[in-house]
Amino acid sequence: TQLLEQSPQFLSIQEGENLTVYCNSSSVFSSLQWYRQEPGEGPVLLVTVVTGGEVKKLKRLTFQFGDARKDSSLHITAAQPGDTGLYLCAGRSGSARQLTFGSGTQLTVLP
Amino acid sequence: DTGVSQDPRHKITKRGQNVTFRCDPISEHNRLYWYRQTLGQGPEFLTYFQNEAQLEKSRLLSDRFSAERPKGSFSTLEIQRTEQGDSAMYLCASRLGATNEKLFFGSGTQLSVL
Numbered sequence: 001t002q003l004l005e006q007s008p009q010f011l012s013i014q015e016g017e018n019l020t021v022y023c024n025s026s027s028v029f030s031s032l033q034w035y036r037q038e039p040g041e042g043p044v045l046l047v048t049v050v051t052g053g054e055v056k057k058l059k060r061l062t063f064q065f066g067d068a069r070k071d072s073s074l075h076i077t078a079a080q081p082g083d084t085g086l087y088l089c090a091g092r093s094g095s096a097r098q099l100t101f102g103s104g105t106q107l108t109v110l111p
Numbered sequence: 112d113t114g115v116s117q118d119p120r121h122k123i124t125k126r127g128q129n130v131t132f133r134c135d136p137i138s139e140h141n142r143l144y145w146y147r148q149t150l151g152q153g154p155e156f157l158t159y160f161q162n163e164a165q166l167e168k169s170r171l172l173s174d175r176f177s178a179e180r181p182k183g184s185f186s187t188l189e190i191q192r193t194e195q196g197d198s199a200m201y202l203c204a205s206r207l208g209a210t211n212e213k214l215f216f217g218s219g220t221q222l223s224v225l
Contacts, residue, residue, distance in 0.1 A: 004153075031212055042115070042202050042216025043154070088153050092212075097167055098144060099214065101153030 003027075004089055004102035012108040016078055021105040023072045023089035030092055032072050033099065034063055037086040079109045113137070115217035117203050123223045124193055131189045132220045136205030143186050144214070145178055146202040147171075154202055160186060193224045 007022045023032070031050045035043035047056050049065035049072065056063045060083075062075040072089055086106050090099040116135045124130050136143050141162050146154035157176070159167040162183040175193075180186040190197055200219040206212070 006153075033212065033214075040221075041218050042204070044216070045213055048212045090153070097159050098156040100156070101146075103151070103153045106151075 004091055004100060006087075006089060006102040006105050008105060009103070010106050010108075012110065013079055015080055015109055015111050017109075018075070018077050019079060019107070020073055020075045021087055021107070023074075023102055025070050025091065027091070027093055028069050030069070030094060032065055032069070032089060032091045034072070034074055035088040035090060037088060037104070043086075043088055076107075079107075081109045081111050083107060084109050115203055115205055115215050117201075117217035117220050119220055120218065121221045121223075123225065125225050126193060126195060128193055129189065129191045130193060130222065131187055132201055132203075132222075134186045134188070134203030134217060136184070136186070136203070137207070137215055138184075140205035140207045140215070141183065142206045142208075143180060144204045144206075145186070145188050146204065148200045148202055148219070149198075157188075157201075190222075193222075195224050198222055198224045 004025050033048045034046045037043040047063045052067045052069045054065045060077045064073050086104045088101050088104045090101045092099050118133045143160040145157040147157055148154040156169050157172050158178045160180040163180050175191045178188045200221050202216055202219045204214045204216045206214045
């Protein structure tokens with residue numbers, strides 16, 4: 001069973017602060033995705049990374065895939081209350097048809 | 112693109128009753144997934160369809176669970192003899208093709224078993 005561990009589990013910060021959340025596994029993934037989920041809704045895809053060492057930027061969000069494709073990080077600069085949500089990483093390994101999700105980081109950005 | 116729709120949004124049932132959920136994927140998407148999510152956890156994979164064929168089922172899926180996608184369009188997930196441990200959000204997702212990684216989720220059906 002592939003396990004994706006996310007840390008921290010909960011994070012509460014003030015508007016304007018920077019933060020980094022992590023996604024780690026002992027398994028190698030062919031691709032890794034980050035989603036954001038709001039209460040009562042399904043997850044929404046933010047980014048897909050496929051190459052070891054890859055860095056992708058989405059406005060104030062920076063995603064990095066580890067060189068060995070076993071871990072990833074999400075960095076948010078100058079967080080805003082609208083960034084509040086559950087951030088999930090999900091990986092696909094080998095020929096797997098389905099994604100394996102981590103347990104998520106619940107981010108709260110206080111105004 | 113009307114998105115993935117799920118019905119109902121909420122379902123409250125008594126233990127032992129049967130329930131059925133429906134998912135309408137994005138029309139041209141041939142791949143459809145069911146996931147289950149409990150509070151404070153990420154979604155857990157339940158089953159996967161490519162067109163009308165159910166190609167994979169999780170070991171988590173007991174015999175009380177059955178899913179269908181009869182015409183390769185909408186899908187149903189039925190839970191028989193519900194148990195309190197079945198209480199969760201049931202999420203449906205779809206995607207287009209083998210090389211397109213983008214998975215679109217519906218808003219889910221929140222099941223409460225009393």
